[in-house]
Amino acid sequence: MNDLALAAFAAETGGHVVDEPKELRFARFRRTFDGESFRASLEARNLRFVGRSEPGYPRLLRELHDPPPGLFLRGSADVELLSEPAVAIVGARMCSSYGGQVARMLGRELAAAGLVIVSGLARGVDGEAHRGALEGGGATVAVLGCGIERDYPAAHAQLARGICASGLVVSEYAPGVEPAPWRFPARNRIIAGLCPAAIIVEARERSGALITADFALEAGREVFAVPGEITSTLSTGTNALLRLGATPLTSAADVLELFGLEPTGSERLDLGTDAAAVLDALAREPAAADELGRATGLDAAALATALAELELAGAVAEADGLFRGVRRPE
Amino acid sequence: MLARTITHALVGLDARRVDVEAHLQNAVPAFAIVGLADRACQEAKERVRSGITSAALDWPVRRITVNLAPAELRKEGSGFDLPIALAILAASRQVPPERLARHAAVGELGLDGRLRPVGGVLAAAEGARRGGLEKLLCSAECAAEAELAGIEAVPVRHLAEAVAYLRGERDPPPVDAPSNGDRPEVVCPDLADVRGQERARRALELAAAGSHNLLLAGPPGIGKTMLARRLPGILPRLPPDEALEVTRIHSVAGMLAPGRPLVTIPPFRAPHHTASVAAIVGGGPGPKPGEASLAHHGVLFLDELAEFARNALEALRQPLEDGAISIARVGGRIVFPARFQLVATMNLCPCGARGDPAAECSCSAARLAAYRDKLSRALLDRFDLLVTVPRPRARDLERAAGETSDAVRGRVEAAHARARAGPLHRSKEASELLSRAVERLPLSGRGRARVARVARTAALLAGADEVGAEHVAEALSFRSPTELGLR
Secondary structure: OHHHHHHHHHHHHOOOOOOOOOOHHHHHHHHHOOHHHHHHHHHHOOEEEEEOOOOOOOHHHHOOOOOOOEEEEEOOOOHHHHHOOEEEEEOOOOOOHHHHHHHHHHHHHHHHOOOEEEEOOOOOHHHHHHHHHHHOOOOEEEEOOOOOOOOOOHHHHHHHHHHHHHOEEEEOOOOOOOOOOOHHHHHHHHHHHHOOEEEEOOOOOOOHHHHHHHHHHHOOOEEEEOOOOOOOHHHHHHHHHHHOOOEEOOOHHHHHHHHOOOOOOOOOOOOOHHHHHHHHHHOOOOEEHHHHHHHHOOOHHHHHHHHHHHHHOOOEEEEOOEEEEOOOOO | OEEEEEEEEEEOOEEEEEEEEEEEEOOOOEEEEEOOEOHHHHOHHHHHHHHHHHOOOOOOOOEEEEEEEOOOOOEOOOOOHHHHHHHHHHHOOOOOHHHHOOEEEOOEEOOOOEEEOOOOHHHHHHHHHHOOOOEEEEEHHHHHHHHOOOOEEEEEOEHHHHHHHHOOOOOOOOOOOOOOOOOOOOOOOOHHHOOOOHHHHHHHHHHHHHOOOEEEEOOOOOOHHHHHHOHHHHOOOOOHHHHHHHHHHHHHOOOOOOOOOOOOOOOEEOOOOOOOHHHHHOEOOOOEOOHHHHOOOOEEEEOOHHHOOHHHHHOOHHHHHHOEEEEEEOOEEEEEEOOOEEEEEEOOOOOOOOOOOOOOOOOOHHHHHHHHHOOOHHHHOOOOEEEEOOOOOHHHHOOOOOOOHHHHHHHHHHHHHHHHHOOOOEOHHHHHHHHHHHHHOOOOHHHHHHHHHHHHHHHHHHOOOOEOHHHHHHHHHOOOOOOOOOO
């Protein structure tokens, strides 16, 4: 009950609370705080709370030097989901189409293999990782940097509903807490804290994703970075991590190996000859449809047919007119 | 002394019969026009007075009252000049009144008595024919247009000619054949000018063959507008009944090209993105057709779709659904036909750099969201074909010219002919693919219908017996997977 009082006190004062404050204000708050009715009001809104002292509180999170007093939960999954093998996928909000597609592919393949995908519901890489996990039929957890009842950013309200249907949205903040810039690094420590491994997909220098990587390293977790072009500002952060000794990520199998899991054998694609030729042409670099047409000698109608077949098979994705292979070359 | 001529006032695209009565009284000389005439109509007094004098005819020095009946109908424009002048001349017995009875008249007078063309002559001629009149007196420039209505036009160049004709002294020279004759066709820009861009060309061909609405997205300067402007050139020529409908609208708007009375090429209208709601759907006190109606049976092209005022775009949803625009006024409701094909272009982001490998986009997420939020889901759903066109590589621009518009039009016309021949069934494999796509891709019910429509067009173009899986697959590829990043 004390954990709940701490969380409620933090919301009341708009501050950040980890340990019991010594100040008089808290003692006064503690005396008048009615934990039962607070819990009842949470339940009325389909929210739950798991305190630091309760058995359901994730073990890995407790290992942090400043674990949150408790987590508020929203969604249909049990609290045990937070203790299952999980991997964090984070990265830039303004990511490239490549970054978005990689995040989605990793989310899909890792979730399909049985890992819980943890991320921050942000635009860009975070959102794509969640979407990929949902596509892969796995569970995913979104950690918020604001009050638990709020969908932030609002553009991801529908995604949050999708996550709640099979996974969890969690936050250390009680309902009513507004998002503030300083809360996001605190949120990142939870993302890192919940997982034995973190994947950074794309990050600029001084990006929030690097803060997550720092927390993961501090807690002794594995950090993977997706190598990027050395000329792009979107990969300066991830490439710097690699230079410092992060594990380069080349496929979902690299992560699964760490957990002792088998990849769910990416089923051999059964493609027509046209589609196979197009996929072959895409193996080297992404291309526009007209370039593919010239490379394969297909006319516009046949090419469009092949592209749709590949897209349905999940082997190719389009962004801004460029088609890109989104499977690891065999 | 009293005399009467017949003319027509326009209500929307409809001509209503108006009797112009002139009454001369022995009283202090004066000239008054009554019967809800607007300003241009009131100014007819000065033109008629000068016109009659310039034609070496007598201006009756009497008290002249001209009544435009029915009095409750609003009369607009300068087409009443000729009937007013003829009524006055008949009242003063300078032309025989009984000759006038079988004629309708329309036209504006110059101060020198010359007759000027006016808009809406086709509608007036149709009104005259329905009213059982045999002949229409109009300016020589409008005569060919009037004859399209199946009425005999009497082309007059000058008021004196009209008077000579009515007195039975001499007939005016006959008009040119109402067809466009041997005049060269209006030149549409040719598709052969477009190099590379095979995918966008294919989308254009599908759009032409199935009358699909098309949205071209991509960075600036890659030829989106150039492609869209070439759409009318690959559309089939208008069949006679549609040509007449289009001509009527363009005539009312006063937009017919001189010497080409019948519009045979599908119209192409490209309003600027600052256009108001009234400019696009039509309006005004006596409502006039807007760009959407002028594009009837043709193409309405909106360049830089996201720059248009949101309410102007939302106003297009009714015509896109019903093929007509109804404008309500206190005096009644006017319906303008507006069955057009919508073609639009847009950049992928407000700064324009997105999708261009040579530039870096500087738009913030919020700015990008605001740009795309301008287009409602409901409007985007009306586009059957979405194509993202990336910047072509330099070597594409050096390639040989593409197919000509005439060659593409041949295939499009064949597809239209096959579409008229009968319905096309979907094969089992095609239906299965469609169901799989609905599950796998975020495809709404309306999205599914769009894909099915485009697939049918692809099959028609290919001359297939049924809609096959390959046609459904092609249609799926023209629905951008993320619908331009809009979720």
